[in-house]
Amino acid sequence: MTLDDVTQRLRAFAAARAWEPYHTPKNLVMALSGEVGELTSLFQWLTPEESDAWREDPALEANVLDEIADVTLYLLQLADRLGVDLAAAAHAKIDRNEVRFPPPDQSNATTSA
C-alpha cells in the first residue's frame, strides 16, 4: 500500500464522479492550500511542545490524521495532473539545499580526535 497506489485510487475516484474537469493545477493548488489551512488551525493555539503531544488528545489525533491525509491527497492529485514525480523533485531539491546550506564545519572536532 504505497503512495503510488493512492494516486491510482484517486484517479479512479475522480473519474467515477466526473471530477477531472475541476482538477486543473490552479484549482488543485487552492484545494491543497485550503487543507493546509485546516491542518494549521489544529496547531494554532498549542505551544511547540504541546504540538508534539498531539496523540494524547484523541479528538486532536483523529483530526490531525484526517487533515494530513487531505493534504496528501491533494498534493498527489496535483503532482499527477502536473506530471511531476514528487520523489525526483524532492531529491533534486535536497541536492540544491545541500549546496545552499552547507553543514557546519566539523574540522575542529575531527582534528582533535
Added chain:
Amino acid sequence: MTLDDVTQRLRAFAAARAWEPYHTPKNLVMALSGEVGELTSLFQWLTPEESDAWREDPALEANVLDEIADVTLYLLQLADRLGVDLAAAAHAKIDRNEVRFPPPDQSNATTSA
C-alpha cells in the same frame, strides 16, 4: 529513489545541521503552509486553462518544480515527526470519502443497454 529515501535524507540533513529542535509539528506545519503559499502565488493570475500549460514557460516550470518539492519536503518531515504513515492515512481517508461521496448511480445507463 522513493519518498521513503527522501525522508531518510531529510533526517540526516536536519541532524547534520542540528535543526531537529526547530522541527516541532507546530513549526513544520507553518513551514508547509509558507511553501504552499509560494506555490499558490505561481498560479494566482493564471486562468485554470493556463495553469495546465505551466511547462510552456521555462521560468514558471522551474519555479513550480522548486515549490512543489519544498511542499513535499515539509510534508514528509511533518509526517516523520508525527510518526504518521502518509500512505496509510491517505488510503484510510479515501475509504471514508467513498462513503461520503458515493459515485453517481449508473443503473439507468446499464438497464437501457
Added chain:
Amino acid sequence: MTLDDVTQRLRAFAAARAWEPYHTPKNLVMALSGEVGELTSLFQWLTPEESDAWREDPALEANVLDEIADVTLYLLQLADRLGVDLAAAAHAKIDRNEVRFPPPDQSNATTSA
C-alpha cells in the same frame, strides 16, 4: 462603525475570556492562515467568472461573509499585537509598489492629442 472599533471590541472580547496569552504573533499568524484557508476552499472549484457571482448562491454568500470576517478579525488582532498601523503600512507599501511597477508609458497617446 469602523475597523478601529472592531479592534477595540476584539481586545475586550479576548480580555473577558483571558485569551491574551494565546495571542502571540506566531499563533495569530497561524489563525489568520487557517481562516484564509477556509476562504480559499470556498472558491477552489469555481471558475474566475463564477467567483464573481458568489452572491447568487445564498449558502456561498453567507460562508464568504463569515470567512472574510474571520480573516479580518485575525488580521486586526495580529496588527494590534504587533503594534502595526495597517493603514500606514499599506500606504507605505503602495508607495514602494509605484516605484517597482511603473504604469505603462502614456506618451504616445498624449502626444497625438
Added chain:
Amino acid sequence: MTLDDVTQRLRAFAAARAWEPYHTPKNLVMALSGEVGELTSLFQWLTPEESDAWREDPALEANVLDEIADVTLYLLQLADRLGVDLAAAAHAKIDRNEVRFPPPDQSNATTSA
C-alpha cells in the same frame, strides 16, 4: 490616511495598469493566501515568545511590515471586488462569536462582593 483611502489608491493603481481583469475574487483569494504564506514563513522557526520580539531584528521588522502590508492590500482589494464592507462583516461576526463563546460566568466573583 485610512484604509478607505488605501482602497481608493488600489483602485487607481490597478486601473492605471489595466489589472482589473485579473482581480477576480478567485484570483485575489489566491494572492491573499500567497501573501499570508510569506508572512507565516517569517515566524515559522520562532518560539511564540520570540515572535513578540520581532522589532529587535531590523531585517525581520522590515519583512513583517512588508508582508502584513501585502496581506492588507489583497484583503482590501478582495473586499472591494466582492462589495463587502469589512467593518460591518467583522462586527456581525463578533456578534455571532459572543453567542458562540459566552464569557466565563462571573457570578461567584460578583456574589461574594
